[in-house]
Amino acid sequence: MTLESAPNAMLDPAGPAPVGSDVPPAQRSRATIAWTVLGVALFLLLSAAILAANAIANLRFDAAIAAHRVAVADAASAGESTATVEADAGVTAEIAASMLAAPDALVDPAAKATFSTAAGALGSVIEAAPATDFAAPTRPMSRPIWFADLDRASSVLAAESERLDAEAAAAEAHAVELAAADQATADSGMAFLEAVAPVAASVEAANGSARNIERIEYRNSVELLSSGVTWGFDASARLDEYVAAAAALQSTHAAEEAEKAGPLYDRRIAVEAYARSIAGGVLLEFDWAPMVIGYGDNGSAGGTATWDTWEGGLSTITLSNSIAEQWGDPIMAALVTHEVGHAITSKCYDLVGEYANDNEPWAVAWAIGQGYTDPNGNGEWLYGHPPDELIERSKGCR
Numbered sequence: 001m002t003l004e005s006a007p008n009a010m011l012d013p014a015g016p017a018p019v020g021s022d023v024p025p026a027q028r029s030r031a032t033i034a035w036t037v038l039g040v041a042l043f044l045l046l047s048a049a050i051l052a053a054n055a056i057a058n059l060r061f062d063a064a065i066a067a068h069r070v071a072v073a074d075a076a077s078a079g080e081s082t083a084t085v086e087a088d089a090g091v092t093a094e095i096a097a098s099m100l101a102a103p104d105a106l107v108d109p110a111a112k113a114t115f116s117t118a119a120g121a122l123g124s125v126i127e128a129a130p131a132t133d134f135a136a137p138t139r140p141m142s143r144p145i146w147f148a149d150l151d152r153a154s155s156v157l158a159a160e161s162e163r164l165d166a167e168a169a170a171a172e173a174h175a176v177e178l179a180a181a182d183q184a185t186a187d188s189g190m191a192f193l194e195a196v197a198p199v200a201a202s203v204e205a206a207n208g209s210a211r212n213i214e215r216i217e218y219r220n221s222v223e224l225l226s227s228g229v230t231w232g233f234d235a236s237a238r239l240d241e242y243v244a245a246a247a248a249l250q251s252t253h254a255a256e257e258a259e260k261a262g263p264l265y266d267r268r269i270a271v272e273a274y275a276r277s278i279a280g281g282v283l284l285e286f287d288w289a290p291m292v293i294g295y296g297d298n299g300s301a302g303g304t305a306t307w308d309t310w311e312g313g314l315s316t317i318t319l320s321n322s323i324a325e326q327w328g329d330p331i332m333a334a335l336v337t338h339e340v341g342h343a344i345t346s347k348c349y350d351l352v353g354e355y356a357n358d359n360e361p362w363a364v365a366w367a368i369g370q371g372y373t374d375p376n377g378n379g380e381w382l383y384g385h386p387p388d389e390l391i392e393r394s395k396g397c398r
Contacts, residue, residue: 057147057154064157071161071168078168079134082175086129089182091233093122096185098236099192106203106246108195111188118188122181129178130170186231193235196225196242203246207253209260209272212283212314214248221245260288267324274333275317275340278370280398282313282347284340288321296320301335305342307359315343334367334377341366341394348397361386362394369394 096119100112144150200222204215221242229235260268272286295302301322307315317339323332341363345352355362360379365386367378375381 057150058143060154061143061150061157064154064161068157068161068164071164075132075134075164075168078171078175079132082132082171082178085175085178085182086126089122089126089178092182092185092189092231093119093126095231095233095236096122096189099189099239102239102243103246106196106199106243107192108199111192111195115185115188115192118181118185122178122185125174125178125181128174130167130174132167132171134164134167134171189235190229190231193225193229193239196239197222200225200242200246204249207249208276209256210249210253210285211256212285212316214245214252215283216311216314218242218245218249256285264288264321264324267327271319271324271327271332271336275336275343278337279315279340280313280344280347282307282315282343283311284314284343285316287316287318288324289318290321292318292320296322299326301326301332303335303339305339305363307343307346309346309349313344313346315346317343330372331374331377334372334374335379337367337370337372338363338377338379341370344397351393351397355390361390365390366394366397 096115100116100119102112104112144153200218204210204218210218221238221244224238225242229238268286268288272284275286276284290296292302293304299322301320303317303319303323305315305317307313317336319336319339323335326332342359344366345356345359345362349356352359352362360383364379364383368380368386368391372378375385380386
């Protein structure tokens with residue numbers, strides 16, 4: 001066999017084999033599948049992570065919304081309750097300011113000082129009210145899509161909830177302090193009112209010449225201060241009435257004092273004091289004149305008296321100046337006693353009986369019953385001697 005005729009084992013009639021033709025097709029398919037599976041797995045893992053993050057962010061957002069709703073509700077409740085306390089405190093401050101305007105001479109100075117201190121403390125607490133904004137809290141926005149946006153929205157709501165909670169707590173603490181100051185002011189205000197009565201008695205005593213009507217109105221105003229009064233505008237109104245009545249009392253006292261002024265002042269005061277001392281509590285007011293029912297000159301003296309059963313009895317006694325001029329003479333005392341006998345009819349109306357209208361016999365009898373037997377003074381010389389029974393009856397009226 002020759003070389004030319006022998007087949008070449010190194011030559012392939014089909015030509016050279018392509019590069020890579022040494023990797024079997026089945027093996028190439030498995031690699032592609034593996035990479036594809038890995039890619040899908042990574043995609044699924046990433047998607048799952050994103051979904052999980054979104055789910056968690058949504059849960060946080062839901063929790064933030066729920067907490068925010070609670071914070072808004074709590075803040076609204078705190079705001080309403082605090083507003084009520086503030087309104088009450090404002091009323092108390094207004095009442096206190098009105099009451100503290102009462103003149104010092106008409107009230108107890110120590111009670112007023114305590115009341116003023118409490119009212120000042122209340123004013124300080126009112127001014128120290130914390131700044132709050134409950135009216136328009138931040139509202140939840142529409143739900144975001146991505147977890148990052150959800151987390152940002154949750155943070156905004158959480159911050160707003162924290163602000164509302166802090167302001168609500170501050171408002172509630174302020175309300176507690178304010179309510180305590182309000183009550184302390186009201187309590188000291190009531191004590192202030194209760195302390196007026198002793199002062200009022202001394203005010204009345206210092207205005208002994210005041211007219212009857214003003215004295216009665218003054219006494220009624222004092223009684224109102226201690227009869228069922230409770231804290232409120234009514235208490236302030238009653239104190240205002242007392243102050244007004246006191247001013248009227250003092251005004252009429254001053255006017256009467258001016259009328260009595262002059263050389264006979266001290267004697268007139270002595271006459272009036274004597275008359276009041278035997279009048280059995282009947283309110284007396286006096287007028288003085290040069291002449292009364294035609295008497296008053298040349299050593300004569302005259303007097304008249306009215307009587308009224310209103311408010312326990314009151315009377316106006318008119319006396320001639322000559323009574324003051326001759327005061328110290330028993331006849332003048334007898335004449336004044338006779339006039340008080342008329343006045344006290346208002347207290348002893350039932351005892352006076354049939355002599356209520358024809359009152360002169362009663363007045364004479366009452367003067368005699370007081371020990372004034374001189375007919376020139378007790379009225380007997382003018383009206384006659386009263387029945388002995390009436391004299392005895394009059395002794396029951398004191």
